[in-house]
Amino acid sequence: MGKKKKQVADKVRNKKKETDKKINPFEVKINRQKQDVLGRKISKHDKGMPGLSRSKAIKKRKQTLLQEYNHRFKSNKFVDKRFGENDATLSVEDKMMKRFVIERMRKDKHNKFSLSEGESELTHYGQSLSEIEKFDDPVISDDEDDEEEGRINAKLVAQEHFGGLLEMSNFESIDKRPWKERMEELISKSKKERHARQMEKEKSQEMTEKIDEEFKDVRFLLAAGMATDRLKTDEEIAKEEKEKLEKLEQDRIRRMNGLMEDNLPAKRMVLHGCFALDNSDKERFHVSYKDGKLLTPGGSDEDDEDMDEDNVSDTKEDSEEEDKDSGESDDGEDDEDEGGSNDESSESDSDSYADLDSDEAEEDDDKVEKSEGSKSKKKVEVADPVKAQKKQELMEAAKKELPYTFKVPDNYEELLDILHGHSDENQLIIIERMRKCHHPSLAEGNKEKLENLFSLLLQYYGDLALQEQPQFVRMEKLLRHLYELCQMSPVSSGQSILDQIKERQEEFNLICDKRNGKGLYPALDTLLLFKLVSILFPTSDFHHHVVTPTFIFIAQMLSQCPVSHERDVAAGLFLSTLCLEFVSMSKRYVPEAINFLHGVLFLASTKEEGKYEAVIPPFKPVGKHIGLLEITESLKTSTVKPLKLSEVLVTDMEKDALSNNEFRLSAISACVKLLIEFCKLYAELPSFWEIFSPVKSVCDKLPVKFYPDNLQSDIKELEKFISDHQHGIKKSLVIQKKKPKSLKMFEPEIEDEIGIKKSKKKRGTTRDFNEKQRMLHKYKKEFKGAMREIRKDTQFLARQQLHEQIEKDEDRKRKVKDLYQMLATQEGDYKAMKRAKKTGM
Numbered sequence: 001m002g003k004k005k006k007q008v009a010d011k012v013r014n015k016k017k018e019t020d021k022k023i024n025p026f027e028v029k030i031n032r033q034k035q036d037v038l039g040r041k042i043s044k045h046d047k048g049m050p051g052l053s054r055s056k057a058i059k060k061r062k063q064t065l066l067q068e069y070n071h072r073f074k075s076n077k078f079v080d081k082r083f084g085e086n087d088a089t090l091s092v093e094d095k096m097m098k099r100f101v102i103e104r105m106r107k108d109k110h111n112k113f114s115l116s117e118g119e120s121e122l123t124h125y126g127q128s129l130s131e132i133e134k135f136d137d138p139v140i141s142d143d144e145d146d147e148e149e150g151r152i153n154a155k156l157v158a159q160e161h162f163g164g165l166l167e168m169s170n171f172e173s174i175d176k177r178p179w180k181e182r183m184e185e186l187i188s189k190s191k192k193e194r195h196a197r198q199m200e201k202e203k204s205q206e207m208t209e210k211i212d213e214e215f216k217d218v219r220f221l222l223a224a225g226m227a228t229d230r231l232k233t234d235e236e237i238a239k240e241e242k243e244k245l246e247k248l249e250q251d252r253i254r255r256m257n258g259l260m261e262d263n264l265p266a267k268r269m270v271l272h273g274c275f276a277l278d279n280s281d282k283e284r285f286h287v288s289y290k291d292g293k294l295l296t297p298g299g300s301d302e303d304d305e306d307m308d309e310d311n312v313s314d315t316k317e318d319s320e321e322e323d324k325d326s327g328e329s330d331d332g333e334d335d336e337d338e339g340g341s342n343d344e345s346s347e348s349d350s351d352s353y354a355d356l357d358s359d360e361a362e363e364d365d366d367k368v369e370k371s372e373g374s375k376s377k378k379k380v381e382v383a384d385p386v387k388a389q390k391k392q393e394l395m396e397a398a399k400k401e402l403p404y405t406f407k408v409p410d411n412y413e414e415l416l417d418i419l420h421g422h423s424d425e426n427q428l429i430i431i432e433r434m435r436k437c438h439h440p441s442l443a444e445g446n447k448e449k450l451e452n453l454f455s456l457l458l459q460y461y462g463d464l465a466l467q468e469q470p471q472f473v474r475m476e477k478l479l480r481h482l483y484e485l486c487q488m489s490p491v492s493s494g495q496s497i498l499d500q501i502k503e504r505q506e507e508f509n510l511i512c513d514k515r516n517g518k519g520l521y522p523a524l525d526t527l528l529l530f531k532l533v534s535i536l537f538p539t540s541d542f543h544h545h546v547v548t549p550t551f552i553f554i555a556q557m558l559s560q561c562p563v564s565h566e567r568d569v570a571a572g573l574f575l576s577t578l579c580l581e582f583v584s585m586s587k588r589y590v591p592e593a594i595n596f597l598h599g600v601l602f603l604a605s606t607k608e609e610g611k612y613e614a615v616i617p618p619f620k621p622v623g624k625h626i627g628l629l630e631i632t633e634s635l636k637t638s639t640v641k642p643l644k645l646s647e648v649l650v651t652d653m654e655k656d657a658l659s660n661n662e663f664r665l666s667a668i669s670a671c672v673k674l675l676i677e678f679c680k681l682y683a684e685l686p687s688f689w690e691i692f693s694p695v696k697s698v699c700d701k702l703p704v705k706f707y708p709d710n711l712q713s714d715i716k717e718l719e720k721f722i723s724d725h726q727h728g729i730k731k732s733l734v735i736q737k738k739k740p741k742s743l744k745m746f747e748p749e750i751e752d753e754i755g756i757k758k759s760k761k762k763r764g765t766t767r768d769f770n771e772k773q774r775m776l777h778k779y780k781k782e783f784k785g786a787m788r789e790i791r792k793d794t795q796f797l798a799r800q801q802l803h804e805q806i807e808k809d810e811d812r813k814r815k816v817k818d819l820y821q822m823l824a825t826q827e828g829d830y831k832a833m834k835r836a837k838k839t840g841m
Contacts, residue, residue, distance in 0.1 A: 027051045061796050069797060238439035245433055249404035402426055406434045408449040415456045424474045431457070431481050440488070451492040454485040458496055461532070462525035470524060470646060479535065486536045494537065494546045500529060501546075505553050512560055518618070519560045521571035524649045530554060530578055540585035551582050558592040562618040563599065564625050566658035569667050570648035572596050576674055580681070587681055589691075594678060595619075598695050600671040604629035604664065605701040613698065629664045631706045638662070640669045640711055665711065668702075672714045679721050689726045696722045 031046050084095040232240075402422075409415040419427045431453075440447040461478055464471040486493040504526050512519045533550045541547065554575050563569055579593040599619035603626065607613070612621035620626070643666050648658060675695060682688055699719050704712050 023049075057792065058796070061793065065793055065796060066800065069800065235439075235441035238436065238441050241436040242439065242442060245404040245436060253398075402429060404433060405437050406430055408434050408438050408453050409456060410452070412456055412459055415460060419460075424471075424477065427474070428477055428481070431478075435481070435485070447489060450485055451489050451496075454482065454489075454493050455496040457482055457485070458500065462500075462529060465525040465528050466523065470650065472646060475528070479532070482532070483536060490537075497529070497533060497536070498546050498549065501533075501550055501553060504529075505549075505556075508553075508557070517560065518562055519557060521557065521561050521568050524645070527571065527574055527649065530575070534578060534581055539582045542586070547582070551579075554578060554582075555590065555592040558596045560618060562620075563603065563628065566628065566663055566667075567648065569600060569603070569629065570643060570658070572600070573643065573667065573670050573674070574645075574649065580674060580677055584681065589682065589685065594675075594691060594695075597671050597675050597678070598698060600629065600667065601675075601695065601698045601702065603627065604631070604668050604671075604703075605698050606630065606703050613701075614694070629667055631661055631664055631703055633661070634706050635661055635665060636706070636708055638665060638708055640665050640708055642666065643670055665708070668707075669711050669714065672711070672718055676714070676718050676721065679718065679725070683721075683725050689722075690730075692722045 027049050029048050029050050031048070033046070082099070084090045084098055087095075090098075406418065409418060418430060422430065434453060435450065438446040438449050438453075440450065457478065461475060461482065464475050464478075504522065508519050508522070530550060533546060537544060537546050539547050558572060558575055558579075561568065561572070563572065576593045576596055579590045582588075583590055595616050599615055602613055602615050602619060605613070607626060607630075615621055638661070641662065648663070675692075679688075679692060682691065685691070696719055699715055702715065704715060707715070
């Protein structure tokens, strides 16, 4: 009994010694429930300690994941790479044989960079046996043919010599003839191969010699070839063009003022060239001078006068050629060429003045100008009236000649003054010379001048379209200059055109406000401005700062301008053509264009009394203009002509000038062709049938029997294309017959009978299904847990990498700081030593 009491006391005493660990209440997380239900068991997950769990997880990752991370670049595994060691199908003998073969193959490879001196290498007559055992047959020279006749190939050595053991598996296929017979056959084969190689070498040598001989025949053609000049830059080309025009302008002004070549100060080069002797007509004579003049055998200077007349006629011909070429060729070089030829002839014919110095020639020229100045003028005017008349004619021709340099006008009036009175070709030449003289690379400010020139030419382009007879030819030739100027500065050019578009759109909006939202189709200048936009800028961009506003303005016109005249039809067809051109690449849907073309066909269809066609504004189902394009008589023999801008879009045309069947046929044909193109463009749209079904219905109401055959075929093609591209007719929305189920409401379930516990088990399910659902739930739960653990592992590794990077940065900063400190100490010591030296001195 005593022992039992002692044991109980010990237990009590031990319990008192144990101290319970206190739990920090801030570390405990309690998952509170939304509703407290009596009798519900408390789950173990309702209360947790996330801090403790996190510390345990981190400690576990440090023991496992961190160790793997630290040893990621270390390897302490031994991999058995012996051949056939893990292959159970091979016997020990097979493994040994295969290893022996691999070892021999490795030994055959000679490492020429090996520096091992312990291994001895066997040689034979100064050659290594390892190289001789290869038994290769290299290409030998002619001198070594006699010494290498007995060489055999590597195949024989592999079969007959020591390498034969390597092919034990093919032992039965080895030739069993005597060794001597086999060797003789092999030697004969090697001789034949050597002979074939020698013949091939001789053949290649003969071909080389033949090609060398043929090359000698064409070598002289390459001797005269010289390297061409490098390609000039745009700046250099512009500078040369400007200098050329300035030189031509100086020559024109000189001719216009009557300053001929004979009135200019004489040069020795011209002196030599002016006296080219014609051996067929005149005899040779010694050159002699009197008072600075050349004396002929008769003692007169008639040859000089004849020479002057020839020069005048030559100069006149040159000026006429310059007028024809319009400044494109430099004719001022002709006199220098002629002078050069005369110089050569004079030097070859006479050597009397070959020793004259330039100083003597200049003194003679000064004497001539001082003593005979006034006398020579009177002689030209009085004694030679023919020469004076020619000179006057040349001056008049120079005055009529087009100048070569022009100033860029500051305003539109100056541009008109410059271009006034000139033909179309001369106006284009003037614009071309303006651009060449003011290229942006020549001087600062030229780019701004050319940008101003673009805006002026744009205004001039519109004025040409508003004349009584629009100048389409001049406008077409002006497009090149507009395009090149636009490419030179696209931003400024685009802003100029955009300002024009905005100005015209504001005018259109004012007209719409005055006419209750109804606009008027624009004049020809606005239509051609739209066309100019499609030429100067890309229309395939999703958004463009010029094309997009223009396109919106065109769509606005097509949707707000009612058709009350034939010209409105022509203008709308022109705008629809531009819409097709704008969206041909992007395939953007343009409902305004399709609606306008549908309305044009409505104007040409036959109307029934009491029935109205469903049309969309700006078209109306009733009114006096609904039959504007309707044809009531047979025109099968008529020819459908294309619409011309010069005929249908002139501003001041008469009201009934287009009210004829010829225009109606042309408009209907253009409308049908545009619809065909739009159908091809929108064929892949899922709403194709909804877009073009109204077009097909109105085509059935056209008086096709009155149309020509080609127009009838186009209409049939349009109808067939629309019918063949029905992507399935879509059903319209209808009311659902069955009443839809109401949404589940989150309301508490009220039990009428208290005490009866309903089973949560679903009725009608099998055991396998329940097991599958349980495993699926468990799989999802484990998958989520694994993803959560992987995410936490990634975060742990990221923190570890960040910690290592911070340590590296701190270590680097510490080392840099130590280096700076050491350098500062050295610098201080150096300065102290320097001060000590100064004080000691």
